[in-house]
Amino acid sequence: MSAPIQLQPGETFILNVGPQHPATHGVLRVKMEMDGEYIVKAETVLGYVHRMHEKMGENRTYAQYLPNLSRLDYLGALGYTHGHVLLIERAAGIEVPERAEYIRAITVELNRLASHLFWFGCYVMDLGGFSPLMYALEDREYILDMLEAVTGARLTYCYYRFGGLYNDVDDDFIEAANRFIPRMRKSLKKYAALVTGNIIFQKRLEGIGHISAEMCRKYGATGAVARGSGIDFDVRKNEPYSVYPEFDFDIPVYHECDSMARFKVRMDEMEQSLRIIEQGLAKLPGGPIMAEKKPKNIKLPVGDFYQAVETARGSFGIRIVSDGDKNAYRLKLRSPTYSNMHLFDEACEGMMIMDALAFMGSLDLVIPEIDR
Amino acid sequence: MSLTVLNVIVAVVIAIGFAALNAAYLVWAERRGAARIQRRPGPNINGPFGLLQPPLDGIKLMTKQIMIPGGADKILFMVAPVLAMAPAILSFVTIPFSETIVAHNMDIGLLMIFAFASMGALAVLFAGWGSRNKYSVMASVRAVSQNVSYEIPMLITAITVVMITGSMDLKVITNAQAGGFWHWNIFPSLHSPLMPLSFILFFICSLAETNRAPFDLGEAESELVAGFHTEYGSMGFGLFFMGEYANIVIGASLTTILFLGGWDCPFGLFPGVWWFLLKIYLLIATFIWIRWTFPRTTIYGLLNLSWKILIPLSLFNLLLTAGLLKVF
Numbered sequence: 183m184s185a186p187i188q189l190q191p192g193e194t195f196i197l198n199v200g201p202q203h204p205a206t207h208g209v210l211r212v213k214m215e216m217d218g219e220y221i222v223k224a225e226t227v228l229g230y231v232h233r234m235h236e237k238m239g240e241n242r243t244y245a246q247y248l249p250n251l252s253r254l255d256y257l258g259a260l261g262y263t264h265g266h267v268l269l270i271e272r273a274a275g276i277e278v279p280e281r282a283e284y285i286r287a288i289t290v291e292l293n294r295l296a297s298h299l300f301w302f303g304c305y306v307m308d309l310g311g312f313s314p315l316m317y318a319l320e321d322r323e324y325i326l327d328m329l330e331a332v333t334g335a336r337l338t339y340c341y342y343r344f345g346g347l348y349n350d351v352d353d354d355f356i357e358a359a360n361r362f363i364p365r366m367r368k369s370l371k372k373y374a375a376l377v378t379g380n381i382i383f384q385k386r387l388e389g390i391g392h393i394s395a396e397m398c399r400k401y402g403a404t405g406a407v408a409r410g411s412g413i414d415f416d417v418r419k420n421e422p423y424s425v426y427p428e429f430d431f432d433i434p435v436y437h438e439c440d441s442m443a444r445f446k447v448r449m450d451e452m453e454q455s456l457r458i459i460e461q462g463l464a465k466l467p468g469g470p471i472m473a474e475k476k477p478k479n480i481k482l483p484v485g486d487f488y489q490a491v492e493t494a495r496g497s498f499g500i501r502i503v504s505d506g507d508k509n510a511y512r513l514k515l516r517s518p519t520y521s522n523m524h525l526f527d528e529a530c531e532g533m534m535i536m537d538a539l540a541f542m543g544s545l546d547l548v549i550p551e552i553d554r
Numbered sequence: 555m556s557l558t559v560l561n562v563i564v565a566v567v568i569a570i571g572f573a574a575l576n577a578a579y580l581v582w583a584e585r586r587g588a589a590r591i592q593r594r595p596g597p598n599i600n601g602p603f604g605l606l607q608p609p610l611d612g613i614k615l616m617t618k619q620i621m622i623p624g625g626a627d628k629i630l631f632m633v634a635p636v637l638a639m640a641p642a643i644l645s646f647v648t649i650p651f652s653e654t655i656v657a658h659n660m661d662i663g664l665l666m667i668f669a670f671a672s673m674g675a676l677a678v679l680f681a682g683w684g685s686r687n688k689y690s691v692m693a694s695v696r697a698v699s700q701n702v703s704y705e706i707p708m709l710i711t712a713i714t715v716v717m718i719t720g721s722m723d724l725k726v727i728t729n730a731q732a733g734g735f736w737h738w739n740i741f742p743s744l745h746s747p748l749m750p751l752s753f754i755l756f757f758i759c760s761l762a763e764t765n766r767a768p769f770d771l772g773e774a775e776s777e778l779v780a781g782f783h784t785e786y787g788s789m790g791f792g793l794f795f796m797g798e799y800a801n802i803v804i805g806a807s808l809t810t811i812l813f814l815g816g817w818d819c820p821f822g823l824f825p826g827v828w829w830f831l832l833k834i835y836l837l838i839a840t841f842i843w844i845r846w847t848f849p850r851t852t853i854y855g856l857l858n859l860s861w862k863i864l865i866p867l868s869l870f871n872l873l874l875t876a877g878l879l880k881v882f
Contacts, residue, residue, distance in 0.1 A: 535692075
């Protein structure tokens with residue numbers, strides 16, 4: 183709800199939300215100029231967890247840089263490493279076995295599901311409902327256990343290699359995943375009944391945090407933020423990569439442009455991820471998981487390469503300018519939440535603080551990924 | 555004369571003991587209940603079922619240093635937690651737990667409880683203003699506007715009950731409902747067919763009055779860090795916490811007395827304090843259940859609910875009851 187603001191000079195005050203604040207879920211600082219509970223102007227301040235990942239990419243070999251990418255977004259790390267290996271494989275001309283690509287798609291979707299579950303729980307907690315977080319974490323635990331068994335890590339995965347995978351999946355993983363899918367479908371129904379159907383929840387989200395499609399274009403917003411504003415864009419469909427063209431799945435798009443639309447997009451995406459995992463498990467081909475012909479020291483040809491992937495938060499792009507050496511001459515990461523976050527300053531003007539923070543939650547920010 | 559003084563002292567000591575014990579063990583009950591709802595164990599390490607957790611928490615809070623933020627208004631800052639706890643304890647004095655167990659029965663018991671209950675808002679205001687913290691000020695302004703707007707429908711609903719029973723004496727109100735659950739005020743009678751509605755109104759208002767979720771806008775930790783008690787540590791925080799739970803007990807007791815027949819048995823057997831306690835703990839369990847199920851409302855949603863729905867409804871109910879009392 184926004185109200186007209188008539189201000190007398192000197193009637194506002196500055197409120198520092200963060201860098202340590204429960205709603206920012208990390209070290210983001212928002213400098214808000216407030217008129218009572220209404221926000222006159224907000225300014226997001228970054229830089230508290232900057233680790234120079236882009237510079238690190240320039241003085242490490244491509245393989246050494248791989249673990250860095252799972253330190254960007256600690257909730258959906260596999261998607262980021264996927265982007266990197268896809269780029270290197272394309273640039274260096276490495277053929278990846280089909281089985282490896284299928285396993286990559288399955289694990290990326292599982293990771294997306296884990297990320298969305300965590301976001302869902304935290305978002306409802308931001309709105310004051312505690313219990314759904316615990317339910318979501320319980321479901322997420324199954325995914326983390328599965329991924330831990332094959333990748334060896336629970337959050338900062340480094341599972342993909344140039345040309346394939348570090349490790350093949352075993353029967354236990356496939357069995358656990360097959361057991362998990364019906365369980366998760368049941369949970370999604372429960373969440374719909376407990377949270378989406380709740381009248382307080384609906385009142386807090388519907389019509390709040392309007393982001394127009396025009397604004398998404400202006401700031402380069404992608405992912406669920408753009409799809410909640412009626413933009414039908416998903417890298418998996420629009421710029422297909424990996425084995426995604428072989429799966430039958432939908433891209434949920436909502437036209438309401440409010441927080442509820444973004445919430446529903448992510449809830450529907452969970453269902454679609456389940457569909458992809460289901461198909462992937464059914465179609466999973468046999469064969470090797472590592473390319474046979476692969477150079478030991480990977481050197482990219484001279485040139486400029488870019489690869490976009492759809493991570494849990496939106497379109498993640500990695501651009502490498504190579505001078506033919508074994509490390510990048512220039513490396514740039516395009517992280518989705520960096521663009522999504524900058525919407526906040528403009529969109530939250532005139533909102534009440536509680537609506538603004540509910541709106542911020544719907545952007546699904548992960549600060550270490552903004553502040554690389 | 556001296557016997558009366560002694561009587562009052564004993565009564566106050568028992569009231570403090572009851573309030574403190576309830577506050578301490580309701581925290582435990584809430585944590586265990588929340589854990590049950592969220593499918594986790596909850597506090598279960600200290601003592602059987604974690605029953606030693608509240609006293610140990612109390613010791614921890616009491617041994618901590620009292621920190622007063624620089625630039626805070628010291629007097630208001632120190633007074634606020636006491637002011638949060640004291641009215642709640644005083645309200646216990648006039649609550650009849652059974653025919654005989656009441657510290658000091660008063661003709662205007664209901665009025666006294668409401669008078670003390672409205673002092674709770676003052677404590678929140680002092681705490682917020684005294685802390686010199688922007689979050690605290692915002693939270694206390696919210697909490698005060700919330701308390702003011704919810705006291706009105708709550709009082710109007712209570713007046714409806716008073717009109718039916720013809721007394722503000724809590725004992726008389728309870729006795730008027732004696733003899734089986736069909737006599738309870740919660741059920742519609744000839745004079746006031748909308749009594750179930752009054753009960754719901756009163757229940758919602760007591761949730762809001764005690765700053766409980768989904769109306770816990772005064773603390774709203776995801777927006778205002780910890781609301782009005784952001785700057786409080788040690789026993790200052792402890793007193794706020796205990797005050798909140800004591801207020802919950804008061805709210806539940808009042809609901810029980812006004813609508814659920816107090817110590818009266820639903821089917822006329824063995825009326826006594828056990829029925830009273832059973833009823834208030836069932837109500838408190840509902841409070842806890844609601845808190846761990848619903849998300850928080852917005853401040854304008856909350857005020858709109860009060861001014862646009864609850865107040866007109868309770869006024870309509872009052873007028874209807876008054877009219878029917880005149881007719882029949």
